Amino acid sequence: MRILGIESSCDETGAAIVADGRVILSDVVASQASIHERYGGVVPEVASRQQLSAVIPVVETALEQAGLGWGDLDGVAATYGPGLAGSLLVGLTVGKTLALARGLPFIGINHLEAHIYANWLRPVGAGVSGPEEAATGAAGWPGDPAFPLLALVISGAHSELVHIPRHGRYELLGQTRDDAAGEAFDKVARVLALGYPGGPAIQRAAATRDPARKNPLHLPRAWLPGTYDFSFSGLKTAVSQIVEGAEGVERAGDGGEIAPGTSRYEREGAAAARAGGVTAADLAAAFQDSVVDVLATKTVRAAKELGVRQVVLAGGVAANTALRARLDADLDPLGVALRYPPIAYCTDNAAMIAAAAYFHLRLGERHGYDLDVRPGLQLPFASRATAT
Numbered sequence: 465m466r467i468l469g470i471e472s473s474c475d476e477t478g479a480a481i482v483a484d485g486r487v488i489l490s491d492v493v494a495s496q497a498s499i500h501e502r503y504g505g506v507v508p509e510v511a512s513r514q515q516l517s518a519v520i521p522v523v524e525t526a527l528e529q530a531g532l533g534w535g536d537l538d539g540v541a542a543t544y545g546p547g548l549a550g551s552l553l554v555g556l557t558v559g560k561t562l563a564l565a566r567g568l569p570f571i572g573i574n575h576l577e578a579h580i581y582a583n584w585l586r587p588v589g590a591g592v593s594g595p596e597e598a599a600t601g602a603a604g605w606p607g608d609p610a611f612p613l614l615a616l617v618i619s620g621a622h623s624e625l626v627h628i629p630r631h632g633r634y635e636l637l638g639q640t641r642d643d644a645a646g647e648a649f650d651k652v653a654r655v656l657a658l659g660y661p662g663g664p665a666i667q668r669a670a671a672t673r674d675p676a677r678k679n680p681l682h683l684p685r686a687w688l689p690g691t692y693d694f695s696f697s698g699l700k701t702a703v704s705q706i707v708e709g710a711e712g713v714e715r716a717g718d719g720g721e722i723a724p725g726t727s728r729y730e731r732e733g734a735a736a737a738r739a740g741g742v743t744a745a746d747l748a749a750a751f752q753d754s755v756v757d758v759l760a761t762k763t764v765r766a767a768k769e770l771g772v773r774q775v776v777l778a779g780g781v782a783a784n785t786a787l788r789a790r791l792d793a794d795l796d797p798l799g800v801a802l803r804y805p806p807i808a809y810c811t812d813n814a815a816m817i818a819a820a821a822y823f824h825l826r827l828g829e830r831h832g833y834d835l836d837v838r839p840g841l842q843l844p845f846a847s848r849a850t851a852t
Contacts, residue, residue: 465826466532467539468562469818470523472555473547473575474620475500475511477518478814479526481537485822486584486605490529491815494518497661504654512550519558526814534566541821544572544831545841546622552837560833571824572831573817576622576843577634579778580615581823582805582816584608609803610773616763617843618645619779623694623759625766626843631823636845637766638692645755645781648696652703652751656744663781669748670786680736681706681750685758692762699754702729703747709733710742752786760790767800777804780811 466489471478480491496514500506527533542559545552556572563570586607612629614637623640643651646663653662658669673679683702686695709730714737726734736742759781767775775795781787782804791802809815 465538465822466530466536467541467818467821467825468523468526468537469573469814469816469821470519470540470542470555470559471575471578471812471814471817472515472519472551473543473545474551474812475506475514476812477515477522477555478812478817479519479523480814480818481526481530481532482585482815482818482822484605485581485819485826486586486608488585488587488815489532490526491813492522492525492529493813494522501660504660505650506548508548508550511548512554515551515554519554523558523562534568537566537568539563539569539571539821539825540566541571541573541817541825543575543578543817544835545838546575547837547839549837549839552839556835556837560835564833569825569830570833571821571829572835573820573824574841574843575812575817576617576619576624576778576841578816578820579617579619579782579810580626580628580776581820582778582809582813583776583803584819585805585809585815609776610801612770612772613774613776614763614767614770614772615776615778616759616782617778618759618781620644620646622646622779623696623781624843625692625763626845627766627770627772634843634845635847636843638694638762640694640696641688642695642697643700645694645696645759646779648700648751648755649781651700652748655700655704655707656747658744658748661780663784666748666752667784667786669745670752673743673745673749679746679750679753680739681732681742681746683750683754685754687758692766694758694762696755696758699751703751705729706733706736706742706747709735710737713737752784755781756784756787756790759787760794763791764794764798767795768798772800774801774803777802777810783807783810 475496477494481489540563615626617624623644625637627635650662658665710733
């Protein structure tokens with residue numbers, strides 16, 4: 465089953481053709497990162513206009529790369545949420561139109577679910593032997609993620625810990641109460657003038673500091689006891705206040721004092737500045753350590769308590785190498801495998817849309833041409849679990 469997937473939820477325009485939900489025959493992405501970098505974030509109106517100009521060339525290139533014609537396709541899929549309304553509308557409208565014109569089945573895909581299914585992807589010729597019956601009784605392929613599994617979904621405005629006992633069933637364990645991890649990365653990168661997107665920028669800056677030198681900064685962790693929930697708003701604020709404290713000392717000059725009544729973190733920034741300076745690398749590393757510590761600790765605890773066979777990472781922050789290394793180290797003693805997509809498939813792409821579509825289409829699921837965009841779409845949670 466060869467499916468054309470279209471992704472346009474934010475500032476990337478993607479088209480891909482994937483066979484049997486796993487084998488990538490083509491994958492094309494038109495990025496707008498350089499356009500939005502000057503603003504420190506995505507401008508929705510600019511993003512949707514760029515989607516309009518890019519979507520048809522991207523689809524045509526995906527067909528050309530795969531060496532296929534329209535008659536070789538078995539379905540069309542497009543993202544219908546969550547995301548920016550204008551951007552979503554472009555890809556969804558094109559997907560429905562192409563399916564109608566070519567007489568192909570159409571299905572809209574949840575962007576968050578697609579990030580999870582990026583873990584099923586593999587390049588063509590990757591040595592797979594074809595379908596077999598998995599231990600669960602459902603048709604699977606060798607190398608597929610093993611159910612029951614735990615997914616840490618860290619994409620854009622979403623940070624969610626989800627238990628997945630089988631295809632299509634999502635049980636929410638925890639989610640962000642304010643800023644998501646990806647949002648915090650972008651906002652802190654902006655405060656530190658590191659550029660956009662924030663995740664890669666902070667990771668690069670953190671890697672430049674000497675690991676043999678003790679970091680003078682230790683940032684807070686919002687543990688939210690008794691829950692699997694996350695909170696990163698206070699962490700972002702702490703970074704801002706440290707920068708303000710350090711800049712206050714620099715403005716005051718030698719021997720100067722910053723104003724009384726300042727916060728703990730402004731005082732910490734001022735003290736670090738007086739002691740020899742606080743660098744962007746120090747702050748980036750301290751921030752990254754805090755985010756990784758919370759995400760990894762809660763994920764490992766949930767994996768242990770639920771007895772899952774595997775943990776999968778999903779979303780842009782899944783590309784963070786510090787998070788991958790920490791989870792690998794902490795899950796290995798439990799005998800729980802960690803799985804994550806190649807870095808290129810952690811960020812938004814159309815291959816993951818086509819992969820997720822396969823598992824819906826093979827069950828006979830379809831959407832009508834009246835399907836509308838859902839900017840605030842969530843995963844279809846069956847239940848909300850509680851931490852013990």
